[in-house]
Amino acid sequence: MWQNDKRKEKINYQVIEVSPTAPAPMTARRMVFPFTAIVGQEEMKLALLLNVIDPKVGGVMIMGDRGTGKSTTIRALADLLPEIDVIADDPFNSDPNDPDGMSDHSSSQNPSIVKKKVPMVDLPLGATEDRVCGTIDIEKALSEGVKAFEPGLLAKANRGILYVDEVNLLDDHLVDVLLDSAASGWNTVEREGISIRHPARFVLVGSGNPEEGELRPQLLDRFGMHAEIRTVKEPALRVEIVEQRAAFDLNPQAFMEQHQPEQEAMQQKLVAAQQLLPQVELDYDLRVKISQVCSELDVDGLRGDIVTNRAAKALAALEGRNEVTVDDIRRVITLCLRHRLRKDPLESIDSGYKVEKAFSRVFGLEASSEANSAATANGVR
Numbered sequence: 001m002w003q004n005d006k007r008k009e010k011i012n013y014q015v016i017e018v019s020p021t022a023p024a025p026m027t028a029r030r031m032v033f034p035f036t037a038i039v040g041q042e043e044m045k046l047a048l049l050l051n052v053i054d055p056k057v058g059g060v061m062i063m064g065d066r067g068t069g070k071s072t073t074i075r076a077l078a079d080l081l082p083e084i085d086v087i088a089d090d091p092f093n094s095d096p097n098d099p100d101g102m103s104d105h106s107s108s109q110n111p112s113i114v115k116k117k118v119p120m121v122d123l124p125l126g127a128t129e130d131r132v133c134g135t136i137d138i139e140k141a142l143s144e145g146v147k148a149f150e151p152g153l154l155a156k157a158n159r160g161i162l163y164v165d166e167v168n169l170l171d172d173h174l175v176d177v178l179l180d181s182a183a184s185g186w187n188t189v190e191r192e193g194i195s196i197r198h199p200a201r202f203v204l205v206g207s208g209n210p211e212e213g214e215l216r217p218q219l220l221d222r223f224g225m226h227a228e229i230r231t232v233k234e235p236a237l238r239v240e241i242v243e244q245r246a247a248f249d250l251n252p253q254a255f256m257e258q259h260q261p262e263q264e265a266m267q268q269k270l271v272a273a274q275q276l277l278p279q280v281e282l283d284y285d286l287r288v289k290i291s292q293v294c295s296e297l298d299v300d301g302l303r304g305d306i307v308t309n310r311a312a313k314a315l316a317a318l319e320g321r322n323e324v325t326v327d328d329i330r331r332v333i334t335l336c337l338r339h340r341l342r343k344d345p346l347e348s349i350d351s352g353y354k355v356e357k358a359f360s361r362v363f364g365l366e367a368s369s370e371a372n373s374a375a376t377a378n379g380v381r
Helices: 005-013 042-053 070-080 129-133 138-144 172-184 235-250 252-258 260-279 284-296 303-318 326-340 351-362 365-377
Strands: 016-018 060-064 084-087 113-116 120-122 147-150 161-165 186-191 194-199 203-208 225-229
Touching: 042 060, 042 070, 042 203, 042 225, 042 260, 042 303, 042 326, 060 070, 070 120, 070 161, 070 203, 070 260, 129 172, 161 172, 172 186, 172 203, 225 326, 235 252, 252 260, 260 303, 284 303, 284 326, 284 351, 303 326, 326 351
Parallel strands: 016 147, 060 203, 060 225, 120 161, 161 203
Antiparallel strands: 084 113, 186 194
16 A cells, blocks of 8 residues: 555554644733632632642532632632643643653653643633544544644643533533543543543543533532532622722732732642642541441442542641541531432432531531530530
8 A cells, every 4th residue: 555665664663743832922921810819718729729739639510609709719729839840842741750641752761841830721612522632633644654643632731720611511522531531640532543642630620500500410420529609698708809809900910919928828838738648647447437427428439438538638738737637527528528419309408518417427526516515505614
């Protein structure tokens, strides 16, 4: 079939060619609202920070009303994170210190290393599967005998954050692709007998409005954490939020400089937590009680147990401790389990309340609370 010996030689060696991305024009840094200046929504902020400390927690699904700062908070987190080391001109943001996480294209000897901001990729609702996963140039493969791969959004998001706004409106097959890549850490593209595989390790963050539909339970279960946020009701807090936003819009540079010390302190805290995480211990008895809570709530599978263990360790690291406490578990267990409970259409009780009640019962906090109430009623101080 091939008349040219050089072409045949290329086919035998399976040369991989990754289309280089065009260099971005030099532009001024985009002004992003500072993460430390965001008022309220503590549950959402905690879930995001824990996923940054330990990406293996599995991402977070944020459901809440419109205009509650979901997108603002996620973009602020990406801007807060410290720069990472990457291989120069590598389309996959490969880590030079992690040979197992490199693509075939990145496995060169003595690569030059550069600093880069943690990538933050927005996935539009109308994206095609080729745009998300990347595509292979079949014409170039046939004419030149080269695997010509055009990286997609998953390649760009490697070692960063992939944000899907209104994820409940995204096509189910794309959600499947995202969840599979997030779970395995790799993306494989198969086209016409040609296969390309590259790292895709990212924190998957989805947001949505419950009024616009729910995710399928089996897909919702694949998100490590689930944060529910509501519109702030306290007038004083609402005024503070409005004033903060007005000050940022009036002079973004001055506003960011005002919060720069807090931003740097938070950044250092995250770096310290990532370094401390491998040393954090979770007592065996506490692990048993976590699994007991999951069992009593009839949680399907073991993802709930695994994610709660990881999140509790990440929280202890964030607080600068190397041992998990009961309070750490209390703060994360609702985030990790509320979306894994079986839904009963006849039951009006909130899933978060069910998790809290089961936690208090298993950890013996319910009895101590009742004892304190009885002592107070009897006049005991």
